[in-house]
Amino acid sequence: MEIRPIRTEADYKAVLKEVSALVDSDPVSGTPEGDRLDVLATLVQAYEVRHLPISPPDPIEAIKFRMDQSGLTIKDLEPIIGKSNRVYEILNRRRPLTLAMIRRLHQSLGIPAEVLIAETTR
The missing domain is CATH 1.10.287 (Helix Hairpins)
Structure with missing residues (x-):
């Protein structure tokens, strides 16, 4: 051999x-x-x-991916992020994630905190 x-x-x-x-x-x-x-x-x-290292995902893309995989809607994220307009602002990159949001997203959706605290790529 x-x-x-x-x-x-x-x-x-x-x-x-x-x-x-x-x-x-x-x-x-x-x-x-x-x-x-x-x-x-x-x-x-x-x-x-x-x-061929795999770079960590963008935080917003990770949230969208988890939503898609779990069948979650904007309404489902309200207890984690805030009112629907706040959720839209986060997902459209108009507002950054706060530390409290990162903690709740990590605890509720199981997204690694390291992914959520990374800089967004867009």
């Missing part, structure tokens, strides 16, 4: 192609193919952490 580090984008794409083929064949763990898949998946993960 010859395995090399992933150093370039071309290496990365080649390994992804091999991982995809291995996943399609669904190898049994402990077999040579299963071991190869485990090792290659670990290499891919290490490469992605180093070269």
Whole structure:
């Protein structure tokens, strides 16, 4: 089993192609193919952490995403943020989140506080 580090984008794409083929064949763990898949998946993960980091989401986009995922409406956010006009101002980026809002959003919706205190991207 010859395995090399992933150093370039071309290496990365080649390994992804091999991982995809291995996943399609669904190898049994402990077999040579299963071991190869485990090792290659670990290499891919290490490469992605180093070269393809995922930046944290924008706070407002995180709130909108949670609303969409949970089927929440503006009315549902009123106990957390304030009257509907305040909720609209927050979601339209006309007013910043306050510390109290951040705490309530974190507690009520489970959005990480680190995401909510980040600068908005727009």
